[in-house]
Amino acid sequence: MDWDQFDLNPKTIAALKKADIKSVREVLNLSGADLQRLMKLSSADIQCLLRTVSHMLRRNSMLTALQLYQDKDHFTSQHQKLSLGCSVLDNLLKGGIPLVGITELAGESSAGKTQISLQLCLCVQYPYKYGGLESGAVYICTEDVFPSKRLQQLIEQQHKLRADVPAEIIHKIRFGNSIFVERAADLDSFQQCLSRRLSLLLARGMARLVVIDSLAALFRCDFGPAQAALRARYLQSFGAQLHSLSTRFSTPIMCINQVSDAVSESEAAQCSCRVEGSRVTPALGITWSNQLLMRLMVSRASLPGHSPGAASHCAGSVRTLRVVFAPHLPPSFCYYTVQLEGVKGIK
Amino acid sequence: MRRAARRVRARAGRGRGQAVRGGAGGRGRQRSPLAGRVRGVSEACPERVRGVSEACPRRVRSVSAACPGRSAPCPGPVRPGGGAAMQREVGTLPLAPALRARLAAAGFQTAQELLDTGPCGLSKEIGISREEALEALQVVRQECQGDAARTAGGSGATRKCTALELLEEEQTQGFIITFCSALDNILGGGVQLTKITEICGAPGVGKTQLCMQLAVDVQIPECFGGVAGEAVFIDTEGSFMVDRVVEIAAACVQHCHLIAEAQQEEDHGKALETFSLENILSHIYYFRCRDYTELLAQVYLLPEFLAEHSKVRLVVIDGIAFPFRHDFEDLSLRTRLLNGLAQQLIILANDHKAAVVLTNQMTTRIGQSQATLVPALGESWGHAATVRLIFHWDNSQRLATLYKSPSQKESTIAYHITSHGFRDVQPPAVTHSTEGTQLNPRKRPRTEEEKQQ
Numbered sequence: 001m002d003w004d005q006f007d008l009n010p011k012t013i014a015a016l017k018k019a020d021i022k023s024v025r026e027v028l029n030l031s032g033a034d035l036q037r038l039m040k041l042s043s044a045d046i047q048c049l050l051r052t053v054s055h056m057l058r059r060n061s062m063l064t065a066l067q068l069y070q071d072k073d074h075f076t077s078q079h080q081k082l083s084l085g086c087s088v089l090d091n092l093l094k095g096g097i098p099l100v101g102i103t104e105l106a107g108e109s110s111a112g113k114t115q116i117s118l119q120l121c122l123c124v125q126y127p128y129k130y131g132g133l134e135s136g137a138v139y140i141c142t143e144d145v146f147p148s149k150r151l152q153q154l155i156e157q158q159h160k161l162r163a164d165v166p167a168e169i170i171h172k173i174r175f176g177n178s179i180f181v182e183r184a185a186d187l188d189s190f191q192q193c194l195s196r197r198l199s200l201l202l203a204r205g206m207a208r209l210v211v212i213d214s215l216a217a218l219f220r221c222d223f224g225p226a227q228a229a230l231r232a233r234y235l236q237s238f239g240a241q242l243h244s245l246s247t248r249f250s251t252p253i254m255c256i257n258q259v260s261d262a263v264s265e266s267e268a269a270q271c272s273c274r275v276e277g278s279r280v281t282p283a284l285g286i287t288w289s290n291q292l293l294m295r296l297m298v299s300r301a302s303l304p305g306h307s308p309g310a311a312s313h314c315a316g317s318v319r320t321l322r323v324v325f326a327p328h329l330p331p332s333f334c335y336y337t338v339q340l341e342g343v344k345g346i347k
Numbered sequence: 348m349r350r351a352a353r354r355v356r357a358r359a360g361r362g363r364g365q366a367v368r369g370g371a372g373g374r375g376r377q378r379s380p381l382a383g384r385v386r387g388v389s390e391a392c393p394e395r396v397r398g399v400s401e402a403c404p405r406r407v408r409s410v411s412a413a414c415p416g417r418s419a420p421c422p423g424p425v426r427p428g429g430g431a432a433m434q435r436e437v438g439t440l441p442l443a444p445a446l447r448a449r450l451a452a453a454g455f456q457t458a459q460e461l462l463d464t465g466p467c468g469l470s471k472e473i474g475i476s477r478e479e480a481l482e483a484l485q486v487v488r489q490e491c492q493g494d495a496a497r498t499a500g501g502s503g504a505t506r507k508c509t510a511l512e513l514l515e516e517e518q519t520q521g522f523i524i525t526f527c528s529a530l531d532n533i534l535g536g537g538v539q540l541t542k543i544t545e546i547c548g549a550p551g552v553g554k555t556q557l558c559m560q561l562a563v564d565v566q567i568p569e570c571f572g573g574v575a576g577e578a579v580f581i582d583t584e585g586s587f588m589v590d591r592v593v594e595i596a597a598a599c600v601q602h603c604h605l606i607a608e609a610q611q612e613e614d615h616g617k618a619l620e621t622f623s624l625e626n627i628l629s630h631i632y633y634f635r636c637r638d639y640t641e642l643l644a645q646v647y648l649l650p651e652f653l654a655e656h657s658k659v660r661l662v663v664i665d666g667i668a669f670p671f672r673h674d675f676e677d678l679s680l681r682t683r684l685l686n687g688l689a690q691q692l693i694i695l696a697n698d699h700k701a702a703v704v705l706t707n708q709m710t711t712r713i714g715q716s717q718a719t720l721v722p723a724l725g726e727s728w729g730h731a732a733t734v735r736l737i738f739h740w741d742n743s744q745r746l747a748t749l750y751k752s753p754s755q756k757e758s759t760i761a762y763h764i765t766s767h768g769f770r771d772v773q774p775p776a777v778t779h780s781t782e783g784t785q786l787n788p789r790k791r792p793r794t795e796e797e798k799q800q
Binding site: 024025028029031036037040041042043044045050051053054055057058061062063064065066068069078079094098100101228233236237239240243244246247285286287289290292293295324325327328330 | 441442443444445446486549550551555556562580584585586587588589590591592593625627628629630631632633634635637638640641643644645647648651652668669672673674680683684687708709710711713720764766
């Protein structure tokens with residue numbers, strides 16, 4: 001740490017170097033009395049040091065809510081979201097997936113989670129005007145092989161799904177080129193992938209979406225009930241790393257999660273899934289839920305009260321996409337089907 | 348009044364002789380006869396006591412009437428300016444610890460003695476350079492001036508007041524309302540200023556919603572029952588969505604407009620001119636902290652920020668648990684940092700008359716037969732907040748429990764989160780206003796809103 005660049009008294013700088021304090025974090029971790037003893041300076045000097053160091057770390061960091069509201073820049077604006085490629089689904093999410101934060105998509109098997117994430121991997125490559133982010137996607141598989149045949153189908157049918165986009169723009173995008181598939185079958189390889197390859201790809205701007213399919217698979221085998229604390233530590237560490245990547249590069253992170261049965265009524269209530277007749281809660285518990293910005297749930301069973309006419313004119317069964325919690329969305333749901341060209345919502 | 352102590356000390360450079368350290372009589376130390384070496388002798392004083400004051404005819408420095416070794420009673424204590432500030436003990440002055448140790452070893456006891464000795468004498472007596480002595484004396488002088496100003500002004504940490512004064516102050520202090528009257532009732536009026544309130548709950552239960560609601564409600568003008576302040580929002584999780592704040596603020600402005608229409612008072616109209624959506628948004632100061640180091644740095648800078656923006660009445664830290672729950676191998680470091688943070692926030696809340704609101708996560712505690720949800724960050728963090736609210740679910744109903752409060756009893760109420768923000772489950776008993784009835788300035792007859800909900 002080059003202390004000379006700070007706006008400090010030379011006496012303080014000399015004392016810092018002599019006490020072998022190497023980083024701003026060390027300065028802030030030590031208490032005032034410890035700093036006085038280590039550096040042999042008076043408390044006024046130490047206060048001055050703390051203030052200067054804090055200023056350096058936090059200069060230009062204040063924004064008013066009005067500035068946030070009026071920010072229209074593609075990279076930083078909160079209004080910019082990643083569209084799902086279907087106007088009905090986008091309306092449910094008030095624009096799409098937020099750019100900063102971890103979004104979870106939980107549901108039973110074959111409910112359509114992989115379909116939605118494949119669709120997102122294609123949507124992210126469109127220009128900003130059409131709800132994309134003009135960049136690629138990273139798809140991390142932990143259990144199944146990557147469904148490349150389905151991806152090819154979707155690519156061929158993009159013009160049918162995205163009727164709002166002019167055909168020449170669709171033709172220009174090389175969809176297959178910008179989807180980076182990683183395989184991480186266990187915790188160590190996942191950790192490697194996170195810390196090395198992912199940050200590299202994001203730093204180079206080659207990807208602006210990360211899909212993890214699925215996180216629960218990493219924890220199912222290795223951790224018994226007795227190792228809950230160790231599992232929690234891993235989850236917190238992964239969550240923090242993903243969060244920091246998402247914040248630094250303004251990249252949405254979509255985590256696919258499995259569900260397990262809710263053993264008791266209270267457990268179902270805790271995870272805020274209170275659908276009649278549905279007794280499943282997302283896996284990985286409250287430790288993982290604390291890391292999330294937004295949680296979506298998909299299911300095959302349609303909610304009671306839906307009009308029987310809706311199912312009749314759609315090929316394939318009707319599924320439900322529900323917002324469980326989000327800071328900007330009310331709990332709501334909508335129906336969708338999975339068709340050849342992709343996932344489409346039903347009004 | 349302290350009895351003068353005769354300091355007996357070996358002269359520097361002449362080796363240690365019979366160096367006997369004298370102390371004040373109250374400490375019970377033996378006072379040695381003057382036969383030993385005496386420091387800082389003044390020729391004018393027959394008793395050869397150190398340091399002289401010009402005003403005292405006997406030229407004895409800051410002595411009491413009971414000064415030993417004097418043949419005639421001293422005309423009285425001489426305090427040449429500064430008063431009590433000058434009598435401050437050397438150990439309490441903000442000097443470097445090594446310097447303080449040397450001064451104590453040399454026998455200096457009060458600030459006055461230091462100032463009287465002067466830089467040359469000081470540097471000779473304790474063996475430091477002249478520049479260091481000059482610096483130290485400057486610090487001492489500033490400190491004493493500051494002390495004098497403080498005791499004269501009667502404010503600051505050393506202010507004394509009676510419980511009656513505190514009671515009167517508390518009763519006139521405002522509360523920040525939450526728009527959920529049930530919650531306001533169990534809190535005793537709303538979120539209290541000068542106190543730390545902690546909100547704990549599972550994800551998705553409404554903690555961030557309440558924080559956003561409070562950031563808008565703190566700006567309600569006084570004629571509508573608010574505190575007319577500004578808000579600081581420190582976000583560690585990235586869950587501050589400005590679109591949602593716009594919705595909440597728009598609903599709040601509309602509510603106030605309807606009250607003004609119903610009550611038709613002049614100051615309402617004037618206040619509403621400045622209470623607009625843009626104004627509300629521009630007075631919420633947003634800071635994004637990405638890890639605990641940035642959070643610590645931000646809290647160090649808050650007192651300065653609040654001094655510049657004196658209208659701030661609310662500081663929200665949304666997600667105090669998030670940056671502290673990973674990356675800490677050494678939990679004792681985490682406890683120490685959290686305690687330091689809590690201390691700073693308490694001082695901040697008190698000095699600037701602001702409410703501090705923190706949100707915390709829940710964690711599972713595995714008990715003997717079952718697992719319960721408890722607030723995160725451990726038991727010692729539980730002492731940091733004055734008021735603790737726990738939000739939880741009961742089937743589909745959101746409940747808020749007042750878990751810890753010094754003045755209100757523990758109770759649970761139900762609340763609702765609508766598109767307008769944080770609200771009651773059922774509207775309070777509707778009283779249609781006639782000309783004669785006195786309306787609560789915060790409530791208006793709920794007619795249209797019921798239909799909407």
